[in-house]
Amino acid sequence: MILTLAFRNLFHDRIRLAVTLVGILFSIVLVAVQLGLYLGSSREITSNIENAKGELWITAFGAKSFEDGGTLLTQKERQAALGTPGVKSVAPVLSVFAEWRKPKGGSTRVVIVGADAEDGGIAPFRLVEGTWEDIKAPEGIAVDKSYLSELGIDGIGSTAQIASGRVRVRALTDDIKSFTQSPYVYMPISRARALLDAPGNTATFHLVTLEPGANLETVRAEIKSKVAPAEVLTKDEFLERSLKQWLFNTGAGAALIGGALLGTLVGTVIVAQTLYSSTKDHINEFATLRALGSSSGYIHKVILAQAGMSALLGYALGMVLALIIVYAAQGSALPILMTPALAFGLLVLTLCMCAISAISAIFKVTKIDPATVFTR
Amino acid sequence: MSLNPASQPLVLEAHGIVKELGEGAGRIMAVKGVDIALKSGELTLLMGPSGSGKTTLLSILGCILSPTAGTVSIAGTPTAGLKPEALAMLRRTHIGYIFQSYNLFPTLTAVENVRIALDVAGVTGAVAIQKAEQALRDVGLGHKFTSYPAHLSGGEKQRVAVARAIASAPSIVLADEPTAALDSENGHGVMRLLAQIAREQNRSILVVTHDSRTLMYADRVIHIEDGKIVSEEHPAKAPVTELSGKAILAAAPVAVAADNTPAEKPRRKSAPQRTKEPAEAKILTDLIQKRKSNA
Ligand SMILES: Nc1ncnc2c1ncn2[C@@H]1O[C@H](COP(=O)(O)OP(=O)(O)OP(=O)(O)O)[C@@H](O)[C@H]1O
Ligand SMILES: [Mg+2]
Numbered sequence: 001m002i003l004t005l006a007f008r009n010l011f012h013d014r015i016r017l018a019v020t021l022v023g024i025l026f027s028i029v030l031v032a033v034q035l036g037l038y039l040g041s042s043r044e045i046t047s048n049i050e051n052a053k054g055e056l057w058i059t060a061f062g063a064k065s066f067e068d069g070g071t072l073l074t075q076k077e078r079q080a081a082l083g084t085p086g087v088k089s090v091a092p093v094l095s096v097f098a099e100w101r102k103p104k105g106g107s108t109r110v111v112i113v114g115a116d117a118e119d120g121g122i123a124p125f126r127l128v129e130g131t132w133e134d135i136k137a138p139e140g141i142a143v144d145k146s147y148l149s150e151l152g153i154d155g156i157g158s159t160a161q162i163a164s165g166r167v168r169v170r171a172l173t174d175d176i177k178s179f180t181q182s183p184y185v186y187m188p189i190s191r192a193r194a195l196l197d198a199p200g201n202t203a204t205f206h207l208v209t210l211e212p213g214a215n216l217e218t219v220r221a222e223i224k225s226k227v228a229p230a231e232v233l234t235k236d237e238f239l240e241r242s243l244k245q246w247l248f249n250t251g252a253g254a255a256l257i258g259g260a261l262l263g264t265l266v267g268t269v270i271v272a273q274t275l276y277s278s279t280k281d282h283i284n285e286f287a288t289l290r291a292l293g294s295s296s297g298y299i300h301k302v303i304l305a306q307a308g309m310s311a312l313l314g315y316a317l318g319m320v321l322a323l324i325i326v327y328a329a330q331g332s333a334l335p336i337l338m339t340p341a342l343a344f345g346l347l348v349l350t351l352c353m354c355a356i357s358a359i360s361a362i363f364k365v366t367k368i369d370p371a372t373v374f375t376r
Numbered sequence: 377m378s379l380n381p382a383s384q385p386l387v388l389e390a391h392g393i394v395k396e397l398g399e400g401a402g403r404i405m406a407v408k409g410v411d412i413a414l415k416s417g418e419l420t421l422l423m424g425p426s427g428s429g430k431t432t433l434l435s436i437l438g439c440i441l442s443p444t445a446g447t448v449s450i451a452g453t454p455t456a457g458l459k460p461e462a463l464a465m466l467r468r469t470h471i472g473y474i475f476q477s478y479n480l481f482p483t484l485t486a487v488e489n490v491r492i493a494l495d496v497a498g499v500t501g502a503v504a505i506q507k508a509e510q511a512l513r514d515v516g517l518g519h520k521f522t523s524y525p526a527h528l529s530g531g532e533k534q535r536v537a538v539a540r541a542i543a544s545a546p547s548i549v550l551a552d553e554p555t556a557a558l559d560s561e562n563g564h565g566v567m568r569l570l571a572q573i574a575r576e577q578n579r580s581i582l583v584v585t586h587d588s589r590t591l592m593y594a595d596r597v598i599h600i601e602d603g604k605i606v607s608e609e610h611p612a613k614a615p616v617t618e619l620s621g622k623a624i625l626a627a628a629p630v631a632v633a634a635d636n637t638p639a640e641k642p643r644r645k646s647a648p649q650r651t652k653e654p655a656e657a658k659i660l661t662d663l664i665q666k667r668k669s670n671a
Contacts, residue, residue, distance in 0.1 A: 001488070001495035008483035288479040291440050292540075293468025294496040295461060370440045370464075373479055374431065 002298065006305035009282050017310075020274040024314025024350060025321060027267025032322035032346055033336060034260040038253060040335030044179040045246050046239050048113065051125045054091065054207035056220055057238045061229040064249075065242035067111050067180055069095055069204035073230060078206050080226035086214030087223075091121030092203030094192045097182060101161040102152025109182040110151070112162065114192025121207050124186035129156055130171025136188055142171035146331065147183035165195045177335055179246055208232075264353060271314075271357035275307055279361040286365050287372035296366055303361050311354035315347055322346075387470070387547050387580045388414040388437060393446035395432050395603075406432040407443070408603035414548065414580040419571050419593055422584045424600035430584040431476055431552055433600065437582065438473045438550045439463045451547065468497045472541030476552035476584075478533045480525040480540075486512060486532075487521040490540045497544045511539035514569055516562060530557035538566055542573060549573070551583045555590060567593045 010017055048066050049057075058077050060070035073092075081090045094114035101107045117123035117132045124135070124142040135142050139159070148155060159168045162185065171186075178184055193200060210219055216234070224232045233241070247253025279286070286299050322338065329336045395407040406429040414420060414437075424430055435441040437448060439455055448455045450466050458466070467473070480489050490508035494500070499507060512521060515535040525533055534557045541549055549570065555563035567583075571593040574581045583590065591597065591611055599607045 001492045001500075004488060005481065005484065005492065008481075012483050284479070285481050285483075288475075288481070289492070289496065290464060291438075291467070291473065291475075291479070292493050292496050293464045293466070293471070295464055298496060370467075371435065373440070373475060374435060 002301045002305055003309075005285075006302050006309060009278060009285075009302070010306050010309055013278065013281070016274050016278060020271055020310045021314045021317060023267050023270025023274070024310060024354070025318040026270075027263040027353070028315060028318025028346060028350060029322050029325065030263030030266075031260045031349065032318070032338065032342070033325060034256045034263065035342055035345075036322070036326060036336035036338055037334065038247070038256040038260075039339065039342060040337035041179050041247060041252065041256075042243055043337060044177045044335055045242050047125075047176060048095075048122060048184070049235065049239050049242060052093070052122045052207055052235070054089075054121075054209045055216060055235060056208035056210070056223070057233045057235065058090075058206040058208060058223065058227055059231050059233060059238070060204075061231055063205075063231065063238075063241070065245040066095055066238075067097065067182070068245065072198065072202040072204060073206060074199075075201035077227045077230055078201070078203070081206055081208050081223050084219055084222045084226070086211050086219040087208055088211045088214075089119060089209045091115065091119040091207045091209070092189055092201070093121050093205045093207060094189050094196070094198065094202070095204045096192075096196060098162050098185075098196065100151060100183075100185070103158065103160050104152055106152060108150060108152075110162070110185045111178065111180070111182050112192050112195065113184050113186050114189035115186075116189050121189075122186075124171065124173050124176075126173045126176060128172055128174040132171075134170040135186065137170055139166055139168040140170035140187065140191075141167045142173055142186040143169055143183055144176045145172045145174060146177065151183060163195050164197060167191075167195070179335075181333065264349065267350075268353045268357050271307070271310060271354055272360050275303070275310070275354075275357050275361045276364060278306065279303060279364050283365070283368065284373065287368055287370055290368055291370035291373045299365050299368075300362050303358050303365065304355065307354035307358040307361075308351065311350045314354075315350045318350075319343065319346070386413050386415050387451055388412075388449070388582075390437055390443075390448045391446055393433065393436055393443045393448070395429070395436060395441065396444045397432065406603055407436065409446070410600070410603070410605055412437070412598070412605070414582055416547065416578045416580045417574055418595045419574040419581045419583065420596045420598060421590060421594040422582060422598050422600060423586065426586075428600050429603040430600060432603075434550050434552050434582065434584055438471050439467050440473070470547050472544065472546035472549040474534075474537050474541045474549070474551040474554045476556070478525075478537040480533055480536055482525050485522045485524055486517060486528065486536045486539075489525070489536055490543045493540045494544050499544060507543050508539070511543035512536070514542070515539045516565055531559065531562055534558060535562065535566065538569075542569075545577060545579070547579055549579060549581045551581065553584055553586065555585065555587050560589070563587065563589060 058073065058081060060073060063069045078090050078092060081087055094112065096112050098110055098112045099107050100110040113122060115121035115123070123132055127142065128145065130142065134140055143151060151160065153160060153169060156169055156172065159166055161167070167187070176184055189203070193202060208223065210216065220232050289299055326336045326338045390410065390412045393407050393410040394405065396403055397406045398404055410433055422430055422434070432441065436443045439448065439450065450470050453466065455463060455466065481492065484492060487508050490511055491504050494504040494507060509521060512518060515538050517532060517535055517539065520528065520532060525536070528536065534554060538554050541551065551570065554566055558566060567590050570581050570583065573579050594611055597609050597611060598605055
């Protein structure tokens with residue numbers, strides 16, 4: 001009967017229900033988009049690191065992110081790592097911003113990712129056309145197919161110029177977006193060094209793969225003592241550092257999370273307001289319940305059930321709209337991501353939001369005197 | 377002072393009840409020192425003029441209002457100093473209350489209105505549905521289970537309120553003018569039901585009333601005036617079993633004749649009776665005809 005009464009109270013005033021639902025819907029959509037953007041951005045920022053092999057990253061001192069690795073490392077760091085017990089292999093990776101000259105004129109900025117798939121570094125992942133063998137062929141590179149028009153090319157076989165040399169698209173990846181909006185261009189590291197006129201053996205990072213059973217901290221400490229001032233980071237540390245650089249030092253992440261908090265706050269206030277006014281309107285019934293001998297817990301449950309039903313309804317509507325937005329944003333520059341975890345998180349958030357909203361209404365009925373039934 | 381020397385246990389006892397209501401200059405003493413005790417198996421009437429403090433007293437006995445002075449004990453438990461939660465517990469376990477203004481839930485159907493009181497008392501599921509439907513049948517509303525209060529007449533609402541109070545079979549039923557909105561037939565039906573519950577289920581029932589037709593069901597009649605009990609009597613009451621349809625119907629036209637209300641109202645209300653009992657119906661029509669020709 002608690003659910004029946006809550007349901008009837010809720011649907012008794014349709015306009016108030018509509019306001020409640022719009023409030024929840026608004027905050028769900030806002031939070032979903034903000035957090036979806038946050039997740040989508042994070043994924044873009046970390047995709048190369050996630051897909052790299054190896055447990056440790058040797059980086060220049062103060063390297064900020066995958067795209068912003070600082071001064072180049074040399075063969076010295078690589079040798080030091082290779083000479084450390086427990087190290088299986090060390091793969092150099094070159095990751096540098098460069099200028100891309102479009103075949104029909106004009107230029108844009110790209111990130112060159114030079115690495116050799118064979119030695120356990122970064123291979124272009126999510127290849128949809130062409131293979132690593134194709135990329136190794138003369139002038140070969142891989143780019144993401146979503147950036148073709150931005151790069152001023154048509155697809156496989158197109159040529160362009162990076163810095164001093166010519167490149168030819170021999171493979172395409174799918175859905176490797178770049179948070180910096182500078183497309184990634186994958187190629188063997190020797191080609192990258194040649195294009196950039198970098199001395200042989202230089203690299204932005206060295207990716208260290210450990211022997212099975214080797215102790216990560218011991219190996220890390222030993223490499224660090226040899227390569228200082230260069231740093232030795234775990235994969236997770238480097239992920240975090242990259243996220244921090246792009247999401248927090250630029251303020252983008254703070255804006256996204258701030259937006260999500262604001263959405264939650266506005267939703268909570270609207271729901272609290274409507275729930276309170278509903279409770280006030282039904283105060284005589286709550287007094288009657290009390291006079292019939294209900295515990296105050298029983299009445300609280302009615303109010304919480306009202307809040308919970310609003311939450312579920314609002315969540316369902318909000319998710320439909322959010323998914324439409326996510327769908328519409330696909331392929332645009334806005335990387336909104338909706339994951340099952342985010343969907344579940346939003347449900348929990350909505351339920352919490354409505355439960356908190358119920359507090360003022362619950363305070364209202366807690367003080368109710370059953371004698372109110374005689375003063376109507 | 378003991379009001380009940382009989383062997384039945386006292387289920388409700390109140391001593392020296394005083395209740396002041398209102399604020400400042402408007403403050404009045406609605407109940408001025410009342411002693412009352414109810415025992416099981418007994419139907420007591422509380423009669424008195426409007427404003428004499430009947431509802432106030434009843435709500436104090438029902439632990440809904442707390443007295444300014446005096447003590448109430450329910451089934452041996454003194455209520456003085458009990459926390460609101462404990463009082464609520466007493467109400468839901470021992471007391472069925474019929475409000476003068478019904479206090480039905482407008483968003484619930486008749487059967488749901490009864491079920492929610494059962495739910496509060498911890499009776500749920502199929503048992504609750506069955507009990508609620510039975511209580512509604514008992515008050516003659518077997519055909520109105522799914523009607524909302526807005527679509528029920530005043531008398532039907534009153535009967536839903538009665539059903540709600542008796543459904544969980546509480547040991548004490550406190551009824552505030554439960555027949556006020558009822559026509560003769562339904563008024564007698566409700567009183568007969570209450571008397572039957574008192575007798576057969578050994579409950580204790582207190583009925584506030586203005587309605588002299590209810591006298592025949594009373595074991596005891598208490599008169600209250602200006603917040604004080606002025607008299608108490610034990611009328612010679614006809615046994616409930618004899619109060620069959622015929623006796624009730626026979627009583628109806630007399631009440632109509634004694635009353636000086638216009639003929640149209642009772643005639644409409646008595647319509648269903650006429651079809652049932654031709655003899656009584658004839659007396660009634662004759663009376664109405666006589667009045668009309670006199671006018
Ligand atoms: N909340 C209140 N504040 C102030 N005075 C009140 C309040 N409730 C009732 N009263 C007064 O207390 C007195 C007793 O009221 P009560 O409702 O008990 O009378 P009653 O006998 O039930 O009357 P009726 O037969 O008309 O229902 C009346 O004078 C009434 O005006
Ligand atoms: Mg009254």
